[in-house]
Amino acid sequence: MTRRSATLAVAGALIVALVAVASMLHLPYVVYSPGPVEDTLGEWNGQQVIQIDGAETFPTDGVLDLTTVGVTSADADLDLLTALRAWIDPDRAVIPRELVYPEGTTAEQSRQQNAAMLANSQQNAEVAALRKLGYDVPEKVVVDAVVADAPADGVLEPGDIVVSVDGAPVATPEDVVDAVTAHQPGEAVSFVVDRDGRQLTESITTIAAEDDGRALVGFSPTLGFDLPVDITIGIDERIGGPSAGMIFAVAIYDTLTPGELLDGVHVAGTGEISPDGEVGPIGGIQQKIAAANHDGAALFLAPASNCDEAVGGNNGDMQVVPIETLDDAVSTIESFVAGDTDDLPACPA
Structure with missing residues (x-):
């Protein structure tokens, strides 16, 4: 073996060893990735996502996507190589583990917590939409x-x-x-x-x-x-957390109002919602913007309180508009569909 061959062999062995060590080194972080999107005006498992009994409903036209974030499971460890790949990917983010999973949280506990937050967000969305429509909701x-x-x-x-x-x-x-x-x-x-x-x-x-x-x-x-109208929201059970509330509320409002709010436009968004229609911040805004952009959305509704992070999202040609209330969400869609986009607010760079 020549000296050059021996040097290459040693270098190769060292690289293999370093890769092996890196793959075994577990870090106290998780990775956020763009998750799947779901059309809240469409169907899930053969049924409409939004089902309403006790009030007249109207046809809708368009796509209204809730957006999600893929995150490292609570029972999975993050190795160095995976973290490095995520770090150089503009659509992903590496987040301290304790910000997502408090110490001692199991995967099952995390699932239950996310399911509870989803159920609460659905209830808030129902109340917010009905109140916007003038219903009394004690x-x-x-x-x-x-x-x-x-x-x-x-x-x-x-x-x-x-x-x-x-x-x-x-x-x-x-x-x-x-x-x-x-x-x-x-x-x-x-x-x-x-x-x-x-x-x-x-x-x-x-x-x-x-x-x-x-x-x-x-x-x-x-x-x-006490809801005066019976509303059921059926969605993939793997989706959890509170961030779909605003989109659920828009979908309910569109279903209960004459005319087609979206008029064929592809809209996506995210945000918690209160029973009074206030839109609150969420996590993973950049990954949700990227997911909506990859899915072909033309308009993205983002909580105004997430503006600082939203400006770094991979939005491509998709317009990202900050909103503070359900009223803002509806009026923004109406303006966008009508082509009146010049006066829509934007997050400052």
Whole structure:
């Protein structure tokens, strides 16, 4: 073997060794990638994504995509080579793991949390769309979950409507928390709840919270709504999180209004939504913009509070417009479809 051949052989062996070491070195990061998109005006598993009973619906025309982010699973490790490939890919991002998965979070826990956030986003979207259409949507405080072996376990049930605490009517989840924590641990709290149309009065003795010693009974209240229209949103069960709320709301609004809001245009977007129609920030905005661009969308609706990140997204010829409310989303689509795009806002570079 010549000296040159020996040098090449040694160098090759070192490279192979370095690659092997890099592939085994696990990093405390995850990768964000453009995820699949889903047309909320289309079908999923042979059924319309938006199904409405109790109100007249109207034909729609166009594509209204919710966008998603692919992320390294909670039970998967990220190796150095994968991280480097993601780092040089403009459509992907390397994110500290603890920002996505708090320490100790399992893949199943993450799935459950994302499913719960998706369900909440769907409820908020339904309320926001109906309120924009002029419907009265009363609010109520509902038992969301009961802690196992806590004083409330076996007494209250998820879905119970909390009517009053210690004789005082409650309007928000915070009202319930304030009423319970006004007690000392060991004192009893009186609840009136509505369960399937029957009013029940229950007395529950408080215990001390482990972290701060405040009185608690062991259930989480949440805000619920009495919807005057029955709305079902069917979507791929692998999709989770709160960021599709705004797009769901637009899809519901379009389905319940005469005329075709999109008029054949391909629109995509993202954003949390509140019951009052406020659009909030989300994660992975650049990856969602890239996903929509790759899928051929002409317009992307982005939360205004994500503007700083959105300007770095790979949007190609797709117009990215920041919005703050459901009203903004609808009016932006109307202007875009009409060709009045010059005055649409843009995120500052």
